[in-house]
Amino acid sequence: DGGITQSPKYLFRKEGQNVTLSCEQNLNHDAMYWYRQDPGQGLRLIYYSQIVNDFQKGDIAEGYSVSREKKESFPLTVTSAQKNPTAFYLCASSSKGGQGGTGELFFGEGSRLTVL
């Protein structure tokens, strides 16, 4: 089945540690995205990538880093510089890079990160 796989689903981290969230898609989509969801805040864009080896900052990129070495993979690292990392993280992909266009985003099931 085609889709987006995020792992792990739940992750606990001690303060000061970096963690990496995995996102893999087999939809052959060019563009991939990371969003963060907080209660009452909706979905806020962290980073996005339109093509391999290229990515752009979203609205809340500080304290995060990404890489796009392969078309199907877009891992997100939450660094110790992120002041409030506890949140629900969503990865998405679309066939049109960088814009909604006529295609929608397809989302993974999400990863919940809790900082202890």
Add this chain to the structure above:
Amino acid sequence: DQQVKQNSPSLSVQEGRISILNCDYTNSMFDYFLWYKKYPAEGPTFLISISSIKDKNEDGRFTVFLNKSAKHLSLHIVPSQPGDSAVYFCAAAGNTPLVFGKGTRLSVIA
């Protein structure tokens, strides 16, 4: 500055009645609008969309209306069912990645 606003955090509707969820936007460059449905601890799923060249799009029980002059769109669900209970996000696209509203939690009461 919020470009996509959903001013009602929550909405309760009786089963069988119509649910109307509203969304306003400020960026006149947006030309495509989408609604997503989200259950707790899951990713959002696409529900319905509308291009700025249309004022209405219908898919089964779901209809989206767009009023470009007012920069307003609405999602109508009729008849509402208990399984429709979820958070609904409005999203808008132009030449940038999708911008989402904060969501409206819909509760359909049996």
